[in-house]
Amino acid sequence: MAVIHYNRIMVSTRTLILNFLDRHQSATVRDLSIALHLTPANIRHHLELLRKEGVVDSSTETIPLPKGRPARFFYLASKKQANNYINLSEALLEFIRNTSTAPPAETYKKIAEILVKEIQNYGTTITQRLIHAITVLNTMNYEASWEAEKDAPIIKFNHCPYFTLVSDYPELCEIDCYLLSSLTGKQAFLISKLHQIAPNQITCKFKIIP
Numbered sequence: 001m002a003v004i005h006y007n008r009i010m011v012s013t014r015t016l017i018l019n020f021l022d023r024h025q026s027a028t029v030r031d032l033s034i035a036l037h038l039t040p041a042n043i044r045h046h047l048e049l050l051r052k053e054g055v056v057d058s059s060t061e062t063i064p065l066p067k068g069r070p071a072r073f074f075y076l077a078s079k080k081q082a083n084n085y086i087n088l089s090e091a092l093l094e095f096i097r098n099t100s101t102a103p104p105a106e107t108y109k110k111i112a113e114i115l116v117k118e119i120q121n122y123g124t125t126i127t128q129r130l131i132h133a134i135t136v137l138n139t140m141n142y143e144a145s146w147e148a149e150k151d152a153p154i155i156k157f158n159h160c161p162y163f164t165l166v167s168d169y170p171e172l173c174e175i176d177c178y179l180l181s182s183l184t185g186k187q188a189f190l191i192s193k194l195h196q197i198a199p200n201q202i203t204c205k206f207k208i209i210p
Contacts, residue, residue: 012168013038013046015090018076021056026075047074053164055086086164093169108171112178115140122185126153126210133183149207155180157204160194173204180206 016036021027027035032043050056051074059073100107119136122129130146130153137144143158162172173190180188192205 012090013042014050014164014168015087017043017046017050018055018086021074021076026059026073028071028073030071032074049164049167055164089162089165090168093165093171097171104171105174108174109178111175112182115175115179116182119183122183126184126186126208129184129186130155130208133180136183137179146208152210153208154191155188155206155208157206158201160202160204163194163202166194176204177206180208184208186210 013036017032020032020035024031029040029043029047032038032047033040036043047056047058051058054077056074057077059075096107102110116136123132133155134144134146137155137157141159141161144155145158146153146155148154157176160166162169166172173193177188177190187209188206189209190204191207192203194202194204196202
């Protein structure tokens with residue numbers, strides 16, 4: 001059995017930021033940069049990801065600095081204060097990575113099957129299955145839609161429920177592929193990942209092989 005060594009390397013930057021904000025209520029980019037020994041640019045990048053996810057918010061007021069632009073305070077949004085899902089998810093994903101003896105594809109497929117284990121009615125045609133899949137996905141906060149293409153249908157996610165995790169755990173995209181396969185009964189392939197189509201909007205696209 002694999003031995004897991006829990007140390008700072010295994011803790012993501014976003015978790016470190018969230019833990020710091022949880023302990024100190026609020027902080028500037030400079031505060032976080034000094035405390036976590038990371039560059040301000042790195043801190044800003046992760047704060048932006050957390051802000052888009054709605055986990056972190058920022059104050060409208062700023063404080064002047066001797067050099068550079070005024071500093072803004074960042075703090076945990078109310079929905080983050082109400083749960084610990086991100087930290088738990090990271091711990092579970094890390095545990096799976098380090099302890100699973102099954103092939104990764106088999107593990108991801110099993111997770112996808114568990115996510116939709118209560119869903120049985122696919123419909124008889126690919127169109128019926130796609131419509132059903134979109135309905136299910138939208139109950140899971142994917143903001144999904146589908147469109148017909150010349151060679152194969154395309155399913156589009158306008159929201160990634162795992163946005164703050166996916167850069168450290170890209171296997172979540174593999175789970176999404178198996179999830180789509182389970183819902184449609186067809187093979188699914190990721191063809192576009194986190195493509196920015198507007199300042200505050202990103203999409204992922206999957207091709208469904210008929």
